Structure formats: structure tokens, C-alpha cells
Amino acid sequence: xxxxxxxxxxxxxxxxxxxxxxxxxxxxxxxxxxxxxxxxxxxxxxxxxxxxxxxxxxxxxxxxxxxxxxxxxxxxxxxxxxxxxxxxxxxxxxxxxxxxxxxxxxxxxxxxxxxxxxxxxxxxxxxxxxxxxxxxxxxxxxxxxxxxxxxxxxxxxxxxxxxxxxxxxxxxxxxxxxxxxxxxxxxxxxxxxxxxxxxxxxxxxxxxxxxxxxxxxxxxxxxxxxxxxxxxxxxxxxxxxxxxxxxxxxxxxxxxxxxxxxxxxxxxxxxxxxxxxxxxxxxxxxxxxxxxxxxxxxxxxxxxxxxxxxxxxxxxxxxxxxxxxxxxxxxxxxxxxxxxxxxxxxxxxxxxxxxxxxxxxxxxxxxxxxxxxxxxxxxxxxxxxxxxxxxxxxxxxxxxxxxxxxxxxxxxxxxxxxxxxxxxxxxxxxxxxxxxxxxxxxxxxxxxxxxxxxxxxxxxxxxxxxxxxxxxxxxxxxxxxxxxxxxxxxxxxxxxxxxxxxxxxxxxxxxxxxxxxxxxxxxxxxxxxxxxxxxxxxxxxxxxxxxxxxxxxxxxxxxxxxxxxxxxxxxxxxxxxxxxxxxxxxxxxxxxxxxxxxxxxxxxx
RNA sequence: GCCGAUGUGGCUCAGUGGUAGAGCACUCGAUUCGUAAUCGAGCGGUCGCGGGUUCAAAUCCCGCCAUCGGCUCCA
Numbered sequence: 014x015x016x017x018x019x020x021x022x023x024x025x026x027x028x029x030x031x032x033x034x035x036x037x038x039x040x041x042x043x044x045x046x047x048x049x050x051x052x053x054x055x056x057x058x059x060x061x062x063x064x065x066x067x068x069x070x071x072x073x074x075x076x077x078x079x080x081x082x083x084x085x086x087x088x089x090x091x092x093x094x095x096x097x098x099x100x101x102x103x104x105x106x107x108x109x110x111x112x113x114x115x116x117x118x119x120x121x122x123x124x125x126x127x128x129x130x131x132x133x134x135x136x137x138x139x140x141x142x143x144x145x146x147x148x149x150x151x152x153x154x155x156x157x158x159x160x161x162x163x164x165x166x167x168x169x170x171x172x173x174x175x176x177x178x179x180x181x182x183x184x185x186x187x188x189x190x191x192x193x194x195x196x197x198x199x200x201x202x203x204x205x206x207x208x209x210x211x212x213x214x215x216x217x218x219x220x221x222x223x224x225x226x227x228x229x230x231x232x233x234x235x236x237x238x239x240x241x242x243x244x245x246x247x248x249x250x251x252x253x254x255x256x257x258x259x260x261x262x263x264x265x266x267x268x269x270x271x272x273x274x275x276x277x278x279x280x281x282x283x284x285x286x287x288x289x290x291x292x293x294x295x296x297x298x299x300x301x302x303x304x305x306x307x308x309x310x311x312x313x314x315x316x317x318x319x320x321x322x323x324x325x326x327x328x329x330x331x332x333x334x335x336x337x338x339x340x341x342x343x344x345x346x347x348x349x350x351x352x353x354x355x356x357x358x359x360x361x362x363x364x365x366x367x368x369x370x371x372x373x374x375x376x377x378x379x380x381x382x383x384x385x386x387x388x389x390x391x392x393x394x395x396x397x398x399x400x401x402x403x404x405x406x407x408x409x410x411x412x413x414x415x416x417x418x419x420x421x422x423x424x425x426x427x428x429x430x431x432x433x434x435x436x437x438x439x440x441x442x443x444x445x446x447x448x449x450x451x452x453x454x455x456x457x458x459x460x461x462x463x464x465x466x467x468x469x470x471x472x473x474x475x476x477x478x479x480x481x482x483x484x485x486x487x488x489x490x491x492x493x494x495x496x497x498x499x500x501x502x503x504x505x506x507x508x509x510x511x512x513x514x515x516x517x518x519x520x521x522x523x524x525x526x527x528x529x530x531x532x533x534x535x536x537x538x539x540x541x542x543x544x545x546x547x548x549x550x551x552x553x554x555x556x557x558x559x560x561x562x563x564x565x566x567x568x569x570x571x572x573x574x575x576x577x578x579x580x581x582x583x584x585x586x587x588x589x590x591x592x593x594x595x596x597x598x599x600x601x602x603x604x605x606x607x608x609x610x611x612x613x614x615x616x617x618x
Numbered sequence: 619g620c621c622g623a624u625g626u627g628g629c630u631c632a633g634u635g636g637u638a639g640a641g642c643a644c645u646c647g648a649u650u651c652g653u654a655a656u657c658g659a660g661c662g663g664u665c666g667c668g669g670g671u672u673c674a675a676a677u678c679c680c681g682c683c684a685u686c687g688g689c690u691c692c693a
Contacts, residue, residue, distance in 0.1 A: 084622060175688030176621025183690045187621055190688070218686095222629080231666080231684060287693075308693055342619050342691060343684095351692080440693045464693080491693080528650045556655085563654035577652060589653060 030204040032196075034072045040197065045070035047107060047157040048097075048169055048195045049077045054149045055096035056081075056191070059089075065151065066128040066179065066188055072455075073205065074169075074194035078177050080128065085189055090171045093191070097169070104162040105146035109155060111139050117152065128179065168202045169195035215453040217506035218348040224511055224569065226502070226519070227349065236346040236353030238499060243519035246548065248356075248498050250517055252334055255358055255383060255494065262379060264332040264360055269312035271336065275302040280472055281311045282408050286441045290339045309335035310491060313361040314473050317487075322477040324365060327487060328372050332360035334498070349503035350458050356498045362490040363475070369488050373424045373463065380448065380461045380494040386615060389450070392508065393460070395430050397421055398438030398445040407441050413467035418444045420465050442468040443491075453507040460496040460504060465489075512591065515571045516612045522549040523570045524586075525561045527577030535576045538586065538601060545609055566591065572608065572618050590618050 035041045049068030052075070056063050060081055068077030079085075085093075112120070114133070117140045121129045129152050133140065136152075143157060144150040158164065172192045179185035196202045213219070221227050226244035233239060240248060256266070275294060278284040283291070287307065296302035306312065313331045322329065336356045345351050364372045384390050399418050400407050407414070421444055425432045432446075439445060448461035466489040469475075479485045495501040505513075515521055522542060524535035535551045542549035552561045558575065565573050574586040579598065586604050588596040599607075611618045 087623090173687055174622060177689045178620080181690075183620070187689075189621075192688080229685090235684065283693085290692080310693085337693090339692085344619060344621095344689085345691065347686085357693095438692095442693080445693085459692085462693080493693095525653085527652055530650080555650090557650090558652050558654095560655055561653090566654055573653085575652065579652085587652080595653060 030201060032073075032201060032205055032208070035070045036072065042070055043156055043158045044164060044197065045075045045195050046155075047161070047164060048193060049075040050107075050143065050145055050151050050153070050157070051097050051100050051161060051164065052093065052171070052191060052193060053077045053079075053151060054100060054145050055093050057149070059092055059096055060085075064126055064128055067132070068151075071192075074172070074192065076190050076192045078179070078188040078190045080179075080186060080188050085174045085191065090174065090191070094171050098166045100145075101161045101164045101166045103146065104160050106144075106160045107155075107157040108144040110142045110144060110150075112142060114138065114140055116140075117142065120150075121152070164195070165198060167199040168197060169193055170202065170206075209454075212453045212455075215507045215510045216348075217350075217453070217503040220506050220511040221349070221503075223567075224506075224519075226506070234353070235343065236341060236351070238349060238352055238354075244502075246519040247502060247513070247517060251495070251498060251501070252358070254386070256332075258379060258383060259330075259332050259360070262330075262375065263328075264330040267313065267316055267331045267333050269309060269316075269333060269335065270306075271338075272303045272305050273312065275299045275304060277311045277315075278304060281314075281469060282442060282472060283307065283311070286406065286408065290341070292338050292340050305338040306335070307337050307339045309333055309337065309357065309359045310361055310469060310489070311473075313359075314469060314475065314489075317361075317363050317475060318473065322363070322487075324477055324479050324485075327477060328362050328364040328368055330360055330362045332358075335359045349499040350452060350456075352497075352499050355500070357493045358495040358498065359491070359493050362492065363470075363477075363487045364490065365477070365479075365485065366488055369420055369465070369490075370423060372490060373420060373465065374427065376463050376490060376492045377424060377428060377430075377446070380463070380492075383494045384448070384461070387505065388514070389505075389508065393448045393450050395425065395432040396435045396438065396445075396447040396449050396459075397425065397432055398435045398440075398447050400439040400444060401437035404437060407439065409442060409468035409471070413471070414444065417465035417467055421446050421463075440464055440491075442466055448496075450504050452504060458500055458504060460501055461494045462492065462496060464491040466491060511569045513569070513571070514615065515608075515617055516615045518569070518571050519548065520550055520568070520570050521547055521612065522572045522574060522608065523565050523568075524549065524551045525558065525565070525573055525575045526551065527558060527575065529555065531576045531578075531581060534581045538574070538576070541601070541605065542608070545605060547605075547608055547612065562589070574604065588618070592617060 033041055035045050046069065049070065053065050053068055056079055057065065062081060064080040066078040066080065068075065117133055118130065121133060132152060141154055142150050143153045143155060170193060172194055175190045175192065176187045177190040178187055194205060196205060224243065225241050226247060227238045227240050229238060275284060291307050292305045294302040294304050316331055317329060334356050336354065338354045341351060341353050346353065362372055381390070384393065400414055425446065443464050443466040445462050445464045447459045449457050450460050451457050470486050470489055475487050476484045477487050524539055526532045526535045532551060532553065539549045539551050554561060562573065569591065571591050573589045575589065576586060580586055583598065585598045585600050587598045588604060590596065608618055
């Protein structure tokens with residue numbers, strides 16, 4: 014399982030200073046939770062109009078949500094922090110008090126805290142209060158530290174203010190959430206801040222710009238990435254790799270259009286259930302209207318339906334790198350991880366009910382082997398994304414859902430895969446097995462996904478002819494190992510910190526001519542390398558060697574080769590790799606062989 | 619979509635009412651150089667867009683757009 018990238022990387026310091034998540038330390042649970050109350054007390058002292066709501070610990074700190082008419086500013090945060098230090102230094106005791114529901118209600122009403130009253134209504138007995146000194150208390154189950162002396166006044170900081178809806182519901186009032194971080198020692202706080210700065214340097218938005226992989230243009234529109242030559246090399250290397258893996262496993266490539274009739278999406282149910290995520294319809298009426306596709310399945314289904322299928326043809330595996338468009342809410346867009354136009358490594362498998370389990374396992378096996386090849390084999394968490402039985406956003410019968418969900422459960426249990434359940438995370442037409450990764454700043458993203466679907470075959474009336482000549486309904490598996498190329502590349506950039514393994518690097522080798530007189534020789538070597546399929550180039554800047562090396566290092570080019578008089582005379586190259594530094598002079602032939610082998614085996618030079 | 623912050627040359631940033639600055643990049647010149655920045659000169663910005671206040675706006679006000687941090691949403 015992936016530990017947070019925020020605290021993951023620098024091995025040298027990681028041993029010296031451990032930065033525990035709250036969930037792994039009881040002490041930190043108490044400390045961070047107490048901090049949120051101290052903050053609430055400070056806020057109410059400074060801003061008497063502020064009403065308290067909830068304030069839990071989070072993995073590296075805490076937050077508290079307030080209802081307050083004016084927005085809190087940076088300045089306010091400083092004042093609140095100061096007030097918190099005062100409270101901490103007073104060494105106030107935290108005293109637990111158990112009260113009756115009526116008593117709790119009486120006291121909350123006296124304080125005129127409507128949110129607390131709502132919370133109380135949902136609480137089980139016994140009702141407990143925590144007093145922080147003489148004149149402030151909060152409805153809370155605890156536990157906390159004994160007194161604020163246990164909090165270090167120099168081991169916390171207030172980080173940001175954000176809007177947050179009461180009870181996480183966008184129909185409710187919007188509150189102001191203040192985020193803070195807190196640690197046992199000031200050294201931990203310093204280290205935490207340092208590692209966050211480091212993590213920001215790995216942000217794919219920053220590295221993507223620095224390495225020239227992709228851009229966004231205001232003139233094109235938000236959430237619509239444009240891929241530069243280097244970024245496109247990266248994309249197509251990934252595509253080619255997966256295509257090869259899929260061919261090995263009996264997938265058949267197909268190509269389908271970017272738009273389709275509204276009717277198609279009415280049949281699939283997307284028009285009814287997914288409308289607000291579609292770009293607006295083209296055309297004057299729904300009968301004649303077209304929409305940009307937000308998913309590929311209805312198109313692949315048409316290919317399935319184009320002829321009468323025999324059980325002998327199944328499983329039929331139709332694969333497409335399909336570009337889809339989804340009108341994501343403006344506030345949701347960000348870098349490559351959430352965009353409005355992206356390419357799914359999609360495939361739809363049409364199988365008999367008997368084939369379902371086996372085929373599902375094969376898909377999971379493919380996904381695992383793909384992640385292993387990308388060195389992401391243990392960077393994900395597997396989520397069983399099931400429906401929320403109380404929600405009405407799903408289509409299909411209870412029976413179909415039961416069958417699908419249990420098929421997924423059987424598969425992960427069979428594989429002994431680490432997993433957790435996400436109730437309410439299902440697609441509207443079926444449950445999913447999702448592969449979740451975290452980015453440099455510890456945010457979670459779904460990449461790969463496998464979905465079992467009894468619904469769309471039903472809606473589209475899919476059939477095959479069984480052994481006994483009867484017409485039967487196939488089951489569909491939707492699956493995308495990468496999820497989307499955009500999001501995958503975003504995550505990859507951050508996982509590698511821009512240092513792609515040789516086989517993925519947009520530029521694999523850069524030749525550095527010592528003087529202009531060596532350019533011709535360098536160009537000749539590059540031509541040879543290119544013939545062999547190696548992505549090589551010559552540094553034509555005319556800069557001094559030190560500068561050229563610096564630029565190549567900053568550009569994270571995995572292999573550099575210096576060519577000067579010595580190399581020219583002996584038909585050799587002085588190789589320097591990013592990973593190992595100078596390797597000395599090697600014959601050109603040897604370099605060619607070694608680099609070819611390294612790329613083919615996904616190894617390093 | 620909601621709350622808040624931000625938006626100055628290709629990039630990173632300084633400039634808070636009086637005619638726009640630095641470093642890097644780029645171009646040119648000199649240097650012909652051996653493993654993380656050679657020296658010098660030059661080019662380049664209607665300060666996100668639109669409106670307003672003012673004798674005067676990058677700077678103050680309003681609207682919009684985009685980005686960032688969250689929330690909500692997410693096939």
C-alpha cells in the first residue's frame with residue numbers, strides 16, 4: 014500500500030525523522046484532535062460571532078469548520094495562532110463530563126450554537142462534553158490530552174482557509190474551514206514543511222512545464238491539455254506498450270467516432286443519468302441532436318451488435334484508446350489529473366456468464382502486470398466500488414447488482430488482493446474494482462478500473478447464440494488499466510519526479526559535442542541510434558561542456574554521451590548516465606547494443 | 619458550481635497612484651572549450667480581459683476569464 018508521498022521520499026532524512034500519520038499514533042490522535050478544540054476556542058474568543066461545528070484530526074493535522082459572516086484572512090490566521098499559543102501556555106486541563114441529553118441540549122441552547130444542536134440530535138448516549146479550562150467547552154467524544162501543556166506551542170501551524178459545506182452537502186450552508194498541522198516536536202514540523210516543499214517540486218504541473226511535456230492554452234479552453242512532441246512520445250510509448258500486452262491477450266483494436274446521436278445515449282441511460290457531464294448537445298432537437306462522447310461503451314456495443322454472435326466468438330474483447338469529453342465542474346479541474354478531454358485505454362469484453370469470473374481475473378492480472386512494468390506495483394490501493402443501496406442514482410435490477418458485486422468480491426478474494434470497500438462509489442450502471450493512487454500532495458486519484466455490467470447488455474438487447482441454439486444475454490466487462498493517459502502521466506511524473514525510466518524517457522540519449530568540429534560525428538552516431546529506434550539527439554547549443562551537462566541533467570535525460578577528439582579517433586563515446594555519472598569511454602557498438610537491450614528489457618543502461 | 623487567494627516579457631519573480639525592472643531563456647559578437655552555469659551586447663511586456671474612479675491606474679473600484687488551495691461532484 015502506498016504511504017503518503019508527502020512523507021515518502023528522502024531516504025537519508027526519512028530515517029532520522031519519522032513523520033507519523035495520525036492513524037498510526039494514538040498520541041497524535043489526542044494531540045491533533047485537541048489542537049482543533051484549542052483553535053475553536055481561540056477563534057470564538059477573537060470572533061464572538063463565530064459558531065462552532067465540527068473539528069476532527071486528519072492525517073497530518075486537524076481542521077475545524079466555523080460559521081462566520083466575514084471570511085477569515087491571512088492576518089486573522091496569525092492572530093488565531095497567537096491566541097492558541099496563549100491557551101497552550103496556560104496549561105488548561107481537558108475535563109470530560111458526561112451529561113444527559115436534556116442537559117446537553119439546555120447548555121447548547123444557552124450558547125446559541127445551532128450546529129451543535131443538530132450534532133447532538135444524531136449522537137448516541139452517553140453524551141460527553143470536554144471542558145477546556147473554566148469557560149469553554151465543546152460537544153465531543155474525545156479522547157484528548159490531559160492538559161494543553163502536552164501540546165507544543167512551536168510544533169503547529171495554521172495552513173489555510175477553505176470553504177466547506179455543512180455535513181458535506183452542497184445544499185447546506187457553506188462554512189469556513191481552517192486547516193492546521195501539528196506535531197509532537199518542532200523538528201517534526203520543520204521536516205514536514207520541508208518535505209511539502211520537496212513534494213511541490215514533484216508536482217506534475219510544474220515538471221510538465223519544465224520538461225516541456227504538455228501545455229494548457231487559454232485560447233483552447235480549461236481542462237484541455239495540448240501535448241508537445243516530447244509529451245506525445247511519452248504517451249505513444251505507453252500506448253504501444255499496452256497495445257502489445259493486449260494483443261498478446263486476445264484483444265482486438267477498434268476505432269469509433271467522437272460524437273454520436275442523442276438516442277444512443279438515451280438507450281445507454283447516460284442522457285438521463287449523466288447529462289450534466291456531457292458537453293451541450295449539437296443540433297436543434299434531441300431527435301436530430303448529437304453529443305460528444307463521454308464514454309466509449311455505447312459505440313463498442315454497436316460493433317458487437319453489428320452481427321449475430323455465437324458463443325464461439327466469446328469472449329469478444331474490443332479495445333480502443335478512445336478520447337472522451339466530460340464537462341467537469343470548473344472548480345474541479347486541475348493539471349492532468351482532472352481534465353475535460355482525455356483518452357481512456359478502454360476496452361469492453363463481452364462474455365458468457367460462465368466466462369465472467371475467469372475473464373475478470375485475467376483483466377486484473379493484466380492490470381497488475383502493467384502496473385508492475387511501470388514500477389507502480391505496490392503504489393495503489395484496490396477499492397471495491399459498490400452502490401449505495403439508499404441512493405436512486407443507479408439503473409438496473411437488484412439481482413444484477415448482487416451478481417456483479419459478488420463477482421468482483423470473488424475475484425479479489427481469490428487473488429488475495431488487499432482491498433477496501435467504497436460504498437456509493439459505483440458507476441451508475443454497475444460496480445467497479447478501482448485502483449487508487451496518491452499524487453505528490455497526498456491526494457487520491459483513481460487510475461485503473463474494471464467494471465462488471467449486466468445493465469447495458471440488457472438495455473441494448475445484446476445476445477449471443479448458445480451451444481443449444483438458444484439466444485442468451487452476454488455480460489460486459491468495462492476496463493481501463495491506465496484509466497486515462499492524462500491522469501496516468503500526471504501520476505507517473507510525480508512518482509518518478511520527472512526521472513522517467515529509460516524506455517519511457519522522451520529523449521533517451523543526448524550527444525554532447527566538445528566543440529563544433531565534433532558535431533558531424535555526433536550527428537552520425539545519433540542517426541545510427543535512431544535507426545535502431547533509440548530516441549537520441551545532439552546538443553547543438555554550442556555551449557561549453559559544463560553547461561550542456563547541466564542542461565541535460567535539468568532536462569532529466571537518462572543517458573549523455575560526450576564526443577570529442579578522443580572518441581572520434583577511437584569510434585567511441587564517453588557515456589555519462591543520470592543515475593551513475595561518468596562511465597568512461599565505450600565503443601559505439603557496445604553503447605548501441607547496451608542501450609537497445611536496456612530499452613527492450615525496461616532496464617537501465 | 620461554491621468559499622478564499624492569485625494573475626507583470628517564453629520561465630521564475632520584484633515593483634501598491636506619477637510615463638515598466640531583474641535573473642534565466644532567446645538573438646548577435648567574442649571565446650573552440652572534456653563532465654552541473656564563459657564573457658559582452660541586443661531583442662522582448664497595451665502589467666489576464668472589459669468597464670469605471672482620477673489630471674494621472676500594473677497599483678483603487680466593479681464585472682468577466684484563467685490558475686491555485688479546499689468543498690461539492692466524479693463512468
